[in-house]
Amino acid sequence: YHTDQYQLFSMIYYRALKDPRRTLDPSKATSFLIPYDFASDAAYSKNCARSVGVCYDFRRCPLAPQVEKLLKDSKWYQRKEGRDHVLIVGMNYAMDHYILKPKCKALLSQTCSNCTKFAIDDYSYMYATQQGVINRGDFWHAIPFPADFHWSSHVQAPFPWEHRDRPIIVSYTGSEKSFYGPSRRLRQSIGHFCGLHPQHCVHQSYGLNG
Numbered sequence: 001y002h003t004d005q006y007q008l009f010s011m012i013y014y015r016a017l018k019d020p021r022r023t024l025d026p027s028k029a030t031s032f033l034i035p036y037d038f039a040s041d042a043a044y045s046k047n048c049a050r051s052v053g054v055c056y057d058f059r060r061c062p063l064a065p066q067v068e069k070l071l072k073d074s075k076w077y078q079r080k081e082g083r084d085h086v087l088i089v090g091m092n093y094a095m096d097h098y099i100l101k102p103k104c105k106a107l108l109s110q111t112c113s114n115c116t117k118f119a120i121d122d123y124s125y126m127y128a129t130q131q132g133v134i135n136r137g138d139f140w141h142a143i144p145f146p147a148d149f150h151w152s153s154h155v156q157a158p159f160p161w162e163h164r165d166r167p168i169i170v171s172y173t174g175s176e177k178s179f180y181g182p183s184r185r186l187r188q189s190i191g192h193f194c195g196l197h198p199q200h201c202v203h204q205s206y207g208l209n210g
Contacts, residue, residue: 008090008120008143009037026076032085034115036067039091042104061104068111082114089119109137118143176205 016022016033023029041063071077077085089108108117117140124132176191178184194201 006039006043006090008118009039009088012088012118013037029076030084032076034067034071034085034087034112036063036087038087038089038104038107042091042101060101061107064103064107068107071111080114082112083116085112085115087112087115087117089117091120105135109135113137113139115139116141120145 013033013035026032038061042061071082071085087108119140120143122136122140122142124136127133172190174187176184176187178187191203191205194203
């Protein structure tokens with residue numbers, strides 16, 4: 001859980017810790033980052049020996065009720081009913097958890113309904129009607145899927161996001177053989193049009209799965 005979508009929270013959290021605009025006086029703060037890793041809590045909660053069997057409680061958000069209580073007890077949260085609080089929902093199946101799981105849903109759609117929520121993906125389109133959008137609620141914002149960058153205290157500056165001289169404007173890595181139709185068509189079109197413009201685009205395939 002230290003890579004891909006699970007890395008999103010720690011990437012933003014550790015940047016916030018080092019941000020020169022950070023204050024330890026909440027009365028001076030204009031916005032608040034909720035220090036709760038939604039993705040990790042949704043995907044993993046139990047710590048037990050492998051011999052026991054399945055040791056995680058997937059898509060349940062077991063710590064969410066505690067987070068809700070802390071927010072409700074915070075006068076800074078209640079001051080604007082969460083409108084100045086940010087929640088990182090760093091999971092590729094964020095809306096899936098939100099729509100289907102009670103503890104996840106209670107935090108996102110009730111207590112934190114006014115929070116600004118950053119998410120990687122939106123799965124509300126999987127519903128035939130607008131119910132997915134209705135259940136999702138408001139104040140969601142898209143955020144790019146994080147790179148496989150592993151943060152630790154040993155990482156030295158300059159950090160990846162500080163580089164300005166980037167000869168490659170955009171890069172994409174992924175199989176064109178996705179099982180999901182819309183994704184497959186989109187990925188194949190990227191490869192197709194890249195092949196039509198070799199002067200601007202480099203296209204490389206490898207491995208059995210493309």
